[in-house]
Amino acid sequence: MTDMLADAPYGVLTEPATLTIVRVLPGPIERVWSYIIDGALRRQWLAAGAMEEKVGAPVTLTWRNDELTDPPGERPEGMGAEHSMTCEVIEIDPPRKLVISWGSTGGVTFTLSEKGDEVLLTLVHKRVEDPAVLLNVSAGWHAHVDVLEAKLRGTAAKPHWDNWAQLRTAYAERFAR
Numbered sequence: 001m002t003d004m005l006a007d008a009p010y011g012v013l014t015e016p017a018t019l020t021i022v023r024v025l026p027g028p029i030e031r032v033w034s035y036i037i038d039g040a041l042r043r044q045w046l047a048a049g050a051m052e053e054k055v056g057a058p059v060t061l062t063w064r065n066d067e068l069t070d071p072p073g074e075r076p077e078g079m080g081a082e083h084s085m086t087c088e089v090i091e092i093d094p095p096r097k098l099v100i101s102w103g104s105t106g107g108v109t110f111t112l113s114e115k116g117d118e119v120l121l122t123l124v125h126k127r128v129e130d131p132a133v134l135l136n137v138s139a140g141w142h143a144h145v146d147v148l149e150a151k152l153r154g155t156a157a158k159p160h161w162d163n164w165a166q167l168r169t170a171y172a173e174r175f176a177r
Contacts, residue, residue: 009145009146014124017129019124021123022121028117032152037053057088064081065079073164097111105127107127
């Protein structure tokens with residue numbers, strides 16, 4: 001974990017097709033948890049969608065990335081203004097852990113742990129087998145967590161799409177090593 005914190009804010013491949021991002025966020029833990037669970041708060045940094053806090057509950061996530069930052073930056077070619085995906089709650093232990101399915105991948109785990117007044121967020125996205133998708137997912141999660149951190153700190157985030165494009169280039173270089 002110490003090595004991953006040294007790489008922060010960048011995610012690392014903890015297995016060939018598994019991305020892990022570790023970020024220290026301002027607490028308390030219940031506040032960070034609400035930004036993961038509550039659809040109205042999650043919409044501000046990731047994707048909208050009501051989430052019932054029980055195993056087996058479906059969750060339809062709807063991304064509107066142009067609305068995350070003002071300005072949003074230049075949306076890359078091929079990226080739509082809106083995208084939706086239905087997931088399922090696989091495991092939940094409020095306010096510490098949420099595991100949800102994620103398309104054809106091995107799912108996403110959000111783990112929160114208290115570190116004094118701060119919260120350690122560990123995000124793990126498993127089995128993203130296609131290298132091009134892994135690159136987009138890595139830049140995407142990083143950019144979205146940047147927005148979350150800015151919201152929690154009360155600061156302005158970089159324009160989302162510009163940040164995503166810069167991060168995609170940086171992850172391509174990092175993964176090539």
